[in-house]
Amino acid sequence: MSLLDIHVLGSPVLRQETRPVETVTDELRRLVDDMFETMHAAKGIGLAAPQVGRVERLFVADVDDHAIAVFNPEIVSPEGNAKAEEGCLSIPEVYGDVERATHLVLRGLDRDGKPFELAATDLMARCIQHETDHLHGRLFLDYLGVFKRRSAMAKWEREKAKYPALRRTLISARDLAEQHNEEAL
Numbered sequence: 001m002s003l004l005d006i007h008v009l010g011s012p013v014l015r016q017e018t019r020p021v022e023t024v025t026d027e028l029r030r031l032v033d034d035m036f037e038t039m040h041a042a043k044g045i046g047l048a049a050p051q052v053g054r055v056e057r058l059f060v061a062d063v064d065d066h067a068i069a070v071f072n073p074e075i076v077s078p079e080g081n082a083k084a085e086e087g088c089l090s091i092p093e094v095y096g097d098v099e100r101a102t103h104l105v106l107r108g109l110d111r112d113g114k115p116f117e118l119a120a121t122d123l124m125a126r127c128i129q130h131e132t133d134h135l136h137g138r139l140f141l142d143y144l145g146v147f148k149r150r151s152a153m154a155k156w157e158r159e160k161a162k163y164p165a166l167r168r169t170l171i172s173a174r175d176l177a178e179q180h181n182e183e184a185l
Contacts, residue, residue: 001030004038004052005167009091009156013050015137018057021071024113028056032069032111035060041170044089046127048134051090059131063124070108073132078125079103086130086140092168093159094152098143100126 007013021028031054039047039060048059060069078101087095104125106118120128130140141152 001033001037003041003170003172004034005169006038006042006047006051006089007053008160008163008166008168009139009141010160011053011090011166013053013055014090014134014139016050016055017137018049018055018135020057021109024071024109024111028058028071029111031056032058032060036062036067036069037172038170039089041172042089042168045123046131047089048131050134050137057135059135061124061127061131063127066124068118069111070106070128071110071113073106073108073128073135075101075104075129075132076107077103077105078129084126086126088130088140089168090134091139091141091152091156092162094141094155096140096144096148096152098126098130098140100129104128 035047035049035052038052039045039062045063046059046061049056057072058070059073061067080102081099082102083097083099085095086098102125103119103121106120106128108116110116133139141149144152
């Protein structure tokens with residue numbers, strides 16, 4: 001497994017519509033593993049393929065120790081509404097309150113290409129909606145009102161200088177430990 005760079009706001013891939021996956025291959029299963037590793041290293045709970053520069057319709061999520069990988073997700077039966085703060089691994093240090101359904105049913109293909117259905121509530125439902133939005137070129141910022149969006153974008157203007165290539169490069173805990181050991185010598 002390996003860590004992938006995360007594309008940040010301004011990278012064109014984040015605004016593209018993804019392609020449905022016809023067949024789940026070994027290469028795509030490796031991508032799923034790399035996406036989980038990247039998401040965990042970034043301390044996130046969800047990560048969509050466009051965030052790592054890919055155009056497949058795929059996301060991974062891990063909420064309350066319930067990890068899922070979903071190809072071709074479809075949200076059905078959304079119910080309830082709640083507003084809560086969201087952030088995004090592609091827009092570091094920027095947050096905003098977004099209204100989302102509190103209950104939903106998710107349909108898609110699992111990492112083996114088998115159809116499945118999952119009933120989700122609360123944080124998992126919010127995560128599924130957030131990641132599915134990524135697959136259609138939408139970001140949580142798109143749900144903010146004019147003034148909140150302007151404020152979020154002003155904060156991003158201050159942050160984006162840290163990412164001149166429009167990518168976040170993560171360092172694994174293993175590599176960080178090795179780096180500290182070398183410095184100690």
